[in-house]
Amino acid sequence: MSYRLFLSQLPSNFLTLLFVLCTALQISAQDVVRKRTTMLMGGRFDITIVAADSLQAERNIDIVIEEIDRIEHLISDWKPTSQISLVNQNAGIKPVKVDQEVFELTKRALQLSKETAGAFDISFAALDKIWKFDGSMTEMPSEERIKRSIRNVGYDKIILDSANGTIFLKQAGMKIGFGALGEGYATNKCQELLIARGIKSGIINGSGDMSTWGKQPNGEHWSIGITNPFKPNDLYGVIALKEGAVTTSGSYEKFAIIDGKRYSHIINPVTAYPASGLCSVTVFGPNAEFCNGFSTSAMVLGKDKAIDFLNRQSGYSYLIITDSGKIIKSKNLMKIKKVK
Structure with missing residues (x-):
């Protein structure tokens, strides 16, 4: 019996039910996009994932939040029981054994410190807070x-023992702290x-440090906006990010103007003076941790050294x-699509 003849012999109400079921199956097969925002690691995380259904999406977002919370309890210098806090509490006293994950993160941070001659320095966490970027500061300390x-402050005073993991x-x-890498x-x-x-497919955005992969359900790449630092509520442009990470460091949200000169909230760990000369640095690449470290370092290094x-x-x-x-631009x- 042919396929058409078989269908023609079915009752009309059954055909209607068959159509409804097929339509439902087609819709359920469509990927769904789910988003959630939460506050973790002292900042905002926007989690966007594409999944086969809403239940799967929401469960995976829960798992992402659990992972961020796990990392925060390992490396946050604000949580007294974290491994990094224990390292800080024993400064000048004794080495502290940490998980391999924490050790390797610290090792990479020290390598970046050496490459930038201290423009990046995880021991910056010990800097005395003498600068204010809330508009109240009108003269230099x-x-x-x-x-x-x-x-x-001084990354050269940090001793890593690979054999003992301390x-x-x-x-x-x-x-030490991981505010510029964590x-x-x-x-x-999470990615x-x-x-x-x-x-x-998805985007994990940790206070502007983004990891993206895959495509949207419509087949298009994720569109990432680049802020106009002179008009922070507007975009300079939009980029279609195929896969990878992007991070922006800038002085357009927190800064002080003293004697007509703009000083960034990003402090040079070598001089203790705020970075100046650059308004924003956006870095694209395969790794959000490195993008974050590179953009922060570039703000401190200044135009010529940053480009090099x-x-x-x-x-x-x-x-x-x-x-x-x-x-x-490198x-x-x-290609950046300009926003009018």
């Missing part, structure tokens, strides 16, 4: 106070976790906007 503020801060009063690291780990669980440093990072591209509004930067 004294030079003596600035010099004194970095007395406990971290030791040689000088009492030292502290969120990027967390987005990487890896979701891919391993079969989630083929970023050009040496294979697989990464950048967009730099100076305080004067000059746009500097040769390998993907």
Whole structure:
């Protein structure tokens, strides 16, 4: 019996039911997009994933939040029981054994510190807070106070023991923290976790440190907006990110203007003076942790040194906007769609 003849012999009400069931199956087969926002690691995380159904999507978002919370309890220097807090509490006293994950993250941070000659420094957490970026600061702190503020900063005083898996801060009063790497690291780990669980597309955005993979259900790449630092409520442009990470560091949200000069909330760990000269640095590449470290370092290094440093990072591209509004792009930067 032919397929058409078989259908013609079915009751009309059964055909209607068959049509409804087929339509329902087609709809249920469509991927769904689910988003959730939560506050973790001292900042905002926006989690967007594409999954086969809503239940699967929501369960995987729960797992992402659990993973970020796990990382926070390992590396947060604000949580007194975290492994990094224990390292800080024993500064100048004794080495502290940490998980391999924490050890390797610290090792990478120290390598970045060396590559940037201290423009990036995880011991920056011990800096005295003498600068205010809430609009109340109208004059520079004294030079003596600035010099004194970095007395406990110095990545060269951090001792890693690979054989025993320990971290030791040689000088009492030292502290390490992952404020410029932790969120990027967390987005990487969450992406890896979701891919391993079969989630083929999504965005993890940790306070602007983004990891993306896959495509939207309509087949298009994820569109990532780049903020106009001179009009923070507007976009400079939009980029279609096929896969990878993007991070922006900038002075357009937190800064102080003293004697007509803009000073970023990003402090140079070597001099204890705020970074100046660059308004924002956006870095694109395969790894959000590195993008985060590179963009922060570039803000401190200043235009010429930042360009030289970023050009040496294979697989990464950048967009730099100076305080004067000059746009500097790497040769390998993907196409940006300008927003009018």
